[in-house]
Amino acid sequence: MKTVKRKKTARKLGKAGAAKKAGMPPGSLIHVGTIKTDRTVIDLIEYDGNEILDKKDIDLKTAESYLNTSKTTWIKVTGLHDINMIAKLGEVFGLHALILEDILNTGQRPKIDLLDDHIFLTMKAIHKPSAEDEIAADQISIILRKNLLISFHESSLSIFSSLNERLTVATSRLRTKGPDYLFYAIIDLIVDHYFSVIEGTGELIDDIEDAIFELSSEEALPRIQNVKKDLLLLKKYIFPLRDALSTIIKLESDLINIDNHKYFRDVYDHIMQIYESIESYRDLNSGLKDIYLSTLSNKMNEVMKTLTIIATIFIPLTFIAGIYGMNFDHMPELHFEYGYFVIWLFMISVAVLMIFYFRRKKWL
């Protein structure tokens, strides 16, 4: 029998990187998490409605020269474990040590920070290769400044390629609007990928239910537990995002055009929908456990009934046979001509009566 792989999620749910750094001054730059790329790569796209400039793998110097242009600049930093590089980046981009710390700590809780001249948002991009796999999370941190958006990625996720494609279309909304729309587009892209994980979870729950009702697989319990853990992780990633988006919607700032609020409201709605789905699934999933337990009880009942029926029919009969197996000198029945025949009749009657009794009790 294939064994369901159980997930070490409890470990993950508590990981925050902070433990690793306890006792160090706040703002100490330490990369917390797995190294997912071999080095830190900086890509840059500068665009407005007319032109677009796409530069791959540039050095920091080059990047710096694009910081204060009137066009929209998107700097994409992939790979977070090179602390020196990130520290230099922080200096060049004018980022506070606390923010750099959050960018490097991949156990960071999703959050938004509103600062004087920039907005900092950190969230998780998730993907889940198949229903039974673990949820993989990449931390995406975004800095939004005037005419500038800097995004930090743990690894180069394929999902972002769609943005590049859309940017190449000169008439696309992405091209004609500023960095706040790009900011929205990234969040929207990430949130949309939550939906696929959510839909997969829904199908998984339906499947487990089928398995319980039809085959009552013994694997049901670890599978239910795995779904539970997935939902806890999803909740952990989505719940704080709700507050972050709600902050953006209520924000009065030059950085986000009030006309674009409707887009962020739309993402907010999506987050709410994801959140409600998670809650419904938690409910359904914990209900599955109860159904599984009921099935166990039902099976036990059936087993016990079988035993009881067999035992209560044959134990009395065996007793009767035992009686006439005794060796007393004086047992008159033994010498009756039809004794053996009569005793058979009697035993059959007892058995039939028992069966009737069980019928009436609805055990048969």
Added chain:
Amino acid sequence: MKTVKRKKTARKLGKAGAAKKAGMPPGSLIHVGTIKTDRTVIDLIEYDGNEILDKKDIDLKTAESYLNTSKTTWIKVTGLHDINMIAKLGEVFGLHALILEDILNTGQRPKIDLLDDHIFLTMKAIHKPSAEDEIAADQISIILRKNLLISFHESSLSIFSSLNERLTVATSRLRTKGPDYLFYAIIDLIVDHYFSVIEGTGELIDDIEDAIFELSSEEALPRIQNVKKDLLLLKKYIFPLRDALSTIIKLESDLINIDNHKYFRDVYDHIMQIYESIESYRDLNSGLKDIYLSTLSNKMNEVMKTLTIIATIFIPLTFIAGIYGMNFDHMPELHFEYGYFVIWLFMISVAVLMIFYFRRKKWL
């Protein structure tokens, strides 16, 4: 035995259509859901207190000419899968791409959007042919503008015919009031149909309870699970509506006459009542599961008692019979004249004592 059809609701609870579109620019028009009509049909009713004009299946051009009249115009669009048509409609009616996207995505969470010169509301009209059937949901999206209401329907539901009838009555409140009252009337109509589903669910819960207490049907568990899923779906549809209506009640806008707020308050009250019923039912329903489990335990107890009584009476007796079936050369009792008779007496005494013991223990 008739098997209760189990519902794939988990799947539904997570469906949002967003997964299908991940990576596409926001506002991309994709129809998400089942195609329920063969083509998109536009009906139009223009009315005021004096006149009423009812036009079926008109083309977009004709519809456009009624957009800016001083009478109230109700444009009813049925069938959502013809994306080109809907896109053109959006252009003609001046609807934002995000709104068109929500109209087409039948997995959209119910919500209200307040825009400069129009209000957008999307919700689910539900119906449930019989108690054991799945809840069918049709997404209804409504645009309220000055003198104009546009409603988008997945299919042509019979429940809306009552509105047409009421509109034909010149003295009806519907005729004499503006599009905001029509807006209310549609919402009210849809919400009222939730009550029939709720009442059906109540009866179903009572029925399941009866079944458990009286017959202890093995079908109880999937039926309870089905009710649970129905309630989760209902909650999913009704819960966000509460916020939407509460937004309308607090709204200060030219689009909704302040005099008509009382009507929306009334719908809000109905939604609250539905919501509270759902919560009560969730409570009752999850209680049913416990009762079912208790019944299983009770049955098991009865089975075990039967086994125990039979076994504890006959096992010792069989042992005694076994003793005197032994073939030792020297077993004095075997040669007593009344040995057989005495051993019968002894065995009957043991049985009677056992029965008294069980009586005292209240097992018999």
Added chain:
Amino acid sequence: MKTVKRKKTARKLGKAGAAKKAGMPPGSLIHVGTIKTDRTVIDLIEYDGNEILDKKDIDLKTAESYLNTSKTTWIKVTGLHDINMIAKLGEVFGLHALILEDILNTGQRPKIDLLDDHIFLTMKAIHKPSAEDEIAADQISIILRKNLLISFHESSLSIFSSLNERLTVATSRLRTKGPDYLFYAIIDLIVDHYFSVIEGTGELIDDIEDAIFELSSEEALPRIQNVKKDLLLLKKYIFPLRDALSTIIKLESDLINIDNHKYFRDVYDHIMQIYESIESYRDLNSGLKDIYLSTLSNKMNEVMKTLTIIATIFIPLTFIAGIYGMNFDHMPELHFEYGYFVIWLFMISVAVLMIFYFRRKKWL
């Protein structure tokens, strides 16, 4: 055995009358509920500190003449199924169709409506003949206007007679204060009757607990379920009332003298107390179910122990007896002089050892 009558409460919890009316224009007057009186009766009391006038069963014309006096007028309408009558009443008293609809729909959720020149409150007066009976609810709707209070009753409940008595006492606070105090007095009277139902429920829960611990009655489960349903109904009636009273307390209106706010605050406190009792009872009651299940498990344990003790003592012994009942030609033990005696000794030793073992295991 007396069978506990189970209640069809799920049905009740969802009933709202709205289903019956789906598709009809809002404000359609339909009486929803049981007809509890044979006709609609109008009683009128006009009073101030000096005089009191008590008129029974008057016609609408007479009633109308008392509408605009400077004394306090209480019009009491009993019996709600005569729609024409109620419609006329609504016209004469100037009540909006939506309010008339709420008055007639006895499935209406308790609520308060603040209108320009009157306050509308609808709530449930409950009574419960005995602990095991169903909760009976009568909908009471009250209109408070300047110098006027109109109350609508499903049937003539005896509990209101105390008000009439108090009104006859010229020095009573009820006589000397205006219709707002009468308004309060009616609410207070109804709420006070909730306490008797609550107290009865408390005693019932204690009784069920006694039954479970002492006799472990099989009727425990339906009784617990009945209490659960009662509490759900009570919650349904009381919960919305909390908001209604809180609205009154915060109200700044000519209709309610600010001096009398303390009385409404007192009722509010009572409602809170009822609400907290309901919550505590729900907790205790659901705990009873667990205790009942534990008791079942305990009993099963006892049954199984008995079986196990008997079986494990006698099955090995029977085996030994079986051995010496075999018919092999060469079984030396059978021919020992004290064989039979020794085998008895051996079997008794085995039994005694078993009993010691069970003692050590605390099974005996």
Added chain:
Amino acid sequence: MKTVKRKKTARKLGKAGAAKKAGMPPGSLIHVGTIKTDRTVIDLIEYDGNEILDKKDIDLKTAESYLNTSKTTWIKVTGLHDINMIAKLGEVFGLHALILEDILNTGQRPKIDLLDDHIFLTMKAIHKPSAEDEIAADQISIILRKNLLISFHESSLSIFSSLNERLTVATSRLRTKGPDYLFYAIIDLIVDHYFSVIEGTGELIDDIEDAIFELSSEEALPRIQNVKKDLLLLKKYIFPLRDALSTIIKLESDLINIDNHKYFRDVYDHIMQIYESIESYRDLNSGLKDIYLSTLSNKMNEVMKTLTIIATIFIPLTFIAGIYGMNFDHMPELHFEYGYFVIWLFMISVAVLMIFYFRRKKWL
């Protein structure tokens, strides 16, 4: 075996006295509760930083003469069943009928009432002689007015004697501050006594857990249930107090010096701490029930294993013995010279194999 005394707490949780008075005018003076003293006694203490005057058991006339002095006067009324006395007191002290009603109704929910020139607070002083005893509650009602504090006590509790002692110390904060500090001191004193009950409950929960894990006493369930009831009662008494204190902290009134707010904040903190402890205990306590159930299941498992091992070893062996006890004419094995010896060997082998099987299954 000593039986744990179960508590009739459900009854208590619902008792509010209101039922007794249903139908009577509000403000009707009825003493609700047990009579705990033989008569109503009035004690009076008048003090300022210089002088203190302590008068025991004075009459109302004497008390009245101290009402409007510039020193702080504390009038302590013990014993509440003498309605006439209390009514007179109310007149002399200028207390509203509703407040007198609350003072007399010992089922009153703790609450604060802010009136024009006085503050009314009613709460419960609790004590619990031993861990297994019921919580006894005395209602303490306090009126705070300018230079005056009147407290109403159901009985003379020893805990208040510490206040008298502290008042005799001229330099104590109690002496040098006004009636608002006395007000605080009484509340603080009562709240502090909640902590001892809470600590006792904590120890009791630890004890029950020990009992379950070590001895698995059958008394566990009623003990757990008793703790549950205690916690519900404590919650009932403490929860409304939170709001009351929070009202005081936010109060801007001449009656409470703003400098003394810190004291009330301190009491508020204590109440929060008690409240959180109650919640933690409810959690732990309901967990105990689950542990108890697990223990039952574990025991059952052990019992069943014993039975199964014995039965599955000996039932097949008995069958074999039965075979060779048959009386067929032609049974060749019976006549083999070593037949008996071989059959013993065979049976021992079967038994040994069975034991190995159980070992591998970890049942032995």
Added chain:
Amino acid sequence: MKTVKRKKTARKLGKAGAAKKAGMPPGSLIHVGTIKTDRTVIDLIEYDGNEILDKKDIDLKTAESYLNTSKTTWIKVTGLHDINMIAKLGEVFGLHALILEDILNTGQRPKIDLLDDHIFLTMKAIHKPSAEDEIAADQISIILRKNLLISFHESSLSIFSSLNERLTVATSRLRTKGPDYLFYAIIDLIVDHYFSVIEGTGELIDDIEDAIFELSSEEALPRIQNVKKDLLLLKKYIFPLRDALSTIIKLESDLINIDNHKYFRDVYDHIMQIYESIESYRDLNSGLKDIYLSTLSNKMNEVMKTLTIIATIFIPLTFIAGIYGMNFDHMPELHFEYGYFVIWLFMISVAVLMIFYFRRKKWL
């Protein structure tokens, strides 16, 4: 078998020291808790960007002379049981009796008090030597005044040494910023140590789950219960801190530079993360109990199946053998030549049929 040490946490959860002091005037100085040092030691560090002065174990006089300097002074008081010393300290530092009381009462709930010219914060520093150990908590109380920070410690914890080290670095943020940053640094240090306990708990939960699924250790239950208690304690310590930090963030005061708010916001985020982890763990942990119970049920099922299979195969066979062991004079079968052979065939057929039956039922 190693027995898991169960924790007496219920006791701890309720301990507040208040019980010990009931009846004493508020502000009475009593040390509540264990004595963790042999005497009270005062250490002092005075620093600014240029200089740093580190004095160990000074007397109160010396400390006093540093109170009003323009540099930042950190006075660290270790050891709380010397009441006289603390009382003198309170006098010298101008601390209110209520604050001294809170400092001495190690059962104090974490809280913040905003006073005129200082801020008082008390919280718990926790450490947990190993996963199975109890959580040890040291109460840390901090007074923040202009240019001055006084911290009170139950014992000298090694975790604070990192602060001293960071202070020696002249360019460190700690040195260049004022006492508010030191205030933050201490809170941050303590909160960071919560993460290690949280991470340890996560690993423990994963381990327990492994144990249940793989070995189904009987120790699972007390281990789950221990985790539950740890989480309750952590919640007790962290929950009130959330409000405290949120107070600081919203604070407008000279004592905390508005520029430093971002640091406190960062700690607040950490507390939220800890809080959410605790909630997730409570969920997972209580799920483990259910899984454990399911495992018990599963085991029972297996045991019962074994018994049932053996019994239902051999009981009927034994009956048959019993039949032909009877001693009737006339039993024709006994004299058939192949009777014995036929009866063997019959019995084997019965056994094989039974086995087929069990196979079809999926019991084998």
